[in-house]
Amino acid sequence: MMDLETTERKPVIALTGASGYIGNNLLKKLEKQADIIALSRNGDNYENTENVTWRSADLFSLKDAEKALEGADYAVYLVHSMMPSAKLTQAKFEDMDLILADNFAQAAKKNGVKQIIYLSGIIPPDADELSRHLKSRLEVEKVLSSYGVPVTTVRAGLIVGPKGSSFPIVKKLVKRLPMMLLPKWTRQKTHPIALQDVLGALKGSIGNKKLSGESIDVGGPEVMTYREMMIDTAEVMGKKRKLVNVPFMTVNLSRLWVSVTTGTPKEMVYPLIESLIHPMVANPENMDKDLSYGKTTFKEAAKSALEQEEQEQQEKKKSSTSNSKTSSNISDVRSVQRVLLPEGKNAEWAASRYINWLEDFGSPLIQTSIDHRNNANIYLLGKKPLLKLTYAHERSHEKRALYYITGGAFTKPEEKPGRGRLEFRQIPNSQECIIAIHEYKPSLPWFIYTLTQAKFHIWVMYLFKRHLLKIIKQNHQQPRLITDS
Missing domain, CATH: 3.40.50.720 (NAD(P)-binding Rossmann-like Domain)
Known part of the structure; x- marks a missing residue:
């Protein structure tokens, strides 16, 4: 000691x-x-x-x-x-x-x-x-x-x-x-x-x-x-x-x-x-x-x-003053879901798969694009982007893919991009992956957002999770959970 x-x-x-x-x-x-x-x-x-x-x-x-x-x-x-x-x-x-x-x-x-x-x-x-x-x-x-x-x-x-x-x-x-x-x-x-x-x-x-x-x-x-x-x-x-x-x-x-x-x-x-x-x-x-x-x-x-x-x-x-935490009026969102990946696949694969799957799932209303630097856009009817996702090369690797949410019609306009981000993170020693949105600030009025876009996101993530499970089933794989480590 x-x-x-x-x-x-x-x-x-x-x-x-x-x-x-x-x-x-x-x-x-x-x-x-x-x-x-x-x-x-x-x-x-x-x-x-x-x-x-x-x-x-x-x-x-x-x-x-x-x-x-x-x-x-x-x-x-x-x-x-x-x-x-x-x-x-x-x-x-x-x-x-x-x-x-x-x-x-x-x-x-x-x-x-x-x-x-x-x-x-x-x-x-x-x-x-x-x-x-x-x-x-x-x-x-x-x-x-x-x-x-x-x-x-x-x-x-x-x-x-x-x-x-x-x-x-x-x-x-x-x-x-x-x-x-x-x-x-x-x-x-x-x-x-x-x-x-x-x-x-x-x-x-x-x-x-x-x-x-x-x-x-x-x-x-x-x-x-x-x-x-x-x-x-x-x-x-x-x-x-x-x-x-x-x-x-x-x-x-x-x-x-x-x-x-x-x-x-x-x-x-x-x-x-x-x-x-x-x-x-x-x-x-x-x-x-x-x-x-x-x-x-x-x-x-x-x-x-x-x-x-x-x-x-x-x-x-x-005491008339206090150092306690103060409440925040920021309308921010944190949304986290856990999915299983097919054997041999990683978070980097999951990110690319998600963006491509989103277009297949949402067609013809939703389209997506990925450029040579892995930056991604999500469009409605191929016109104005709903979300612009800027790939963070210096913070990403095969076990983690990080995107900053830098624009789009669904993002609250700011003088400079905030801390809103989307990440795909593989859990150590497992085939589980966390997909998380942090500090996202929606452009829709709050009560409309919570009743529409927020619920739609949960539904989409549920369907993507089922999509991955279908791939696993087709490959006849038994995914390793973290409890096996």
């Missing part, structure tokens, strides 16, 4: 999500012993200090990710994309998480980062089928490891702190419901751990050669059910609650009930509740004697979290 206080020079640690719940607390724990590159989508809103340099970075952009990690010795990855990242997001969180992780891993490799530390969830060893959330967490871990940078994964269950996801949901249920009907998942075993204990494990993993390329489970001193946590939380809050076990509430019904009751967005609640079919208990075989065993009891952690939340609310009332 590296002692951050006794190294010859201060290490430089790039910290993603530095303005978020876990990231900001970890920043405070590290800033006296290391130089921190604090990464946030709104990094320009924060002031640099002696040991902390803020950088704005949109990790959906590989170029941004490369700039973000310049000069870093180590990188802590705390990114999760459950919530929408644009005014209109047409994407599964799993696919967005994959893009983010792939960009980060490539950028870490390019900048000579020595180690990536990744906070993930506990993976049940005997599960027949993982939930979407846990499957995505495992997929991200594999992608982060795909470019040769050693990854240390810290796997935690429910983290008890004033913010985050799971514990605030427990707190809101206890606060708002005098009587709770508890479905079967509330009797599932989980392994809560205090925020401070998780921060200690993350800090202790940085530069820890023993854990290079390894994953560890972490947990607090108690294994509990959600029912037991609700009872303890009610006691800490000084509330009396009646809890009734019920056998008839399905996971699908439970996730809707929790979302409505707590006011938590379904994008966050649904994947979390789906994961509760699994016991989320740290495996002793995967635990490190120095870092895995949290000392803080659930009641102590819950009390501390509630006190900290109260203190933060009081400070917020007194």
Whole structure:
């Protein structure tokens, strides 16, 4: 384990999500012993200090990710994309998480980062089928490891702190419901751990050669059910609650009930509740004697979290300014779909195939053209281009084809082309390909766009996916998924 206080020079640690719940607390724990590159989508809103340099970075952009990690010795990855990242997001969180992780891993490799530390969830060893959330967490871990940078994964269950996801949901249920009907998942075993204990494990993993390329489970001193946590939380809050076990509430019904009751967005609640079919208990075989065993009891952690939340609310009332993220009025679009490629084909092939297929599919209304530099235009009735796509030669290769959206009737006119782009990206060690539109600004009025062009795009991508599957079937191929790697 590296002692951050006794190294010859201060290490430089790039910290993603530095303005978020876990990231900001970890920043405070590290800033006296290391130089921190604090990464946030709104990094320009924060002031640099002696040991902390803020950088704005949109990790959906590989170029941004490369700039973000310049000069870093180590990188802590705390990114999760459950919530929408644009005014209109047409994407599964799993696919967005994959893009983010792939960009980060490539950028870490390019900048000579020595180690990536990744906070993930506990993976049940005997599960027949993982939930979407846990499957995505495992997929991200594999992608982060795909470019040769050693990854240390810290796997935690429910983290008890004033913010985050799971514990605030427990707190809101206890606060708002005098009587709770508890479905079967509330009797599932989980392994809560205090925020401070998780921060200690993350800090202790940085530069820890023993854990290079390894994953560890972490947990607090108690294994509990959600029912037991609700009872303890009610006691800490000084509330009396009646809890009734019920056998008839399905996971699908439970996730809707929790979302409505707590006011938590379904994008966050649904994947979390789906994961509760699994016991989320740290495996002793995967635990490190120095870092895995949290000392803080659930009641102590819950009390501390509630006190900290109260203190933060009081400070917020007194303060007239805030460095928190500001909402954006930009009408931008992110749309991400995942497809299977025929064996031996790559992202470069998929891009060319898509543009040619689009004309075959849309004929005679839609025509396309590709010039000698791979720039592409999409036309309506062969006249004015609907979209102009400029091929980015310096950012493209056989595993990635990138086009900037630089004009056309369907693109919002700007003095200079913006960051709108279309990319085809092959997932490492697989025949899967991500097709993504980022930061696209449509010219149509927003409500018309969402009802017409946006829906048409999803339909077209569905048909292109079927087209590729038809080719695979005709070739009698068995595509390799990322899980085979």
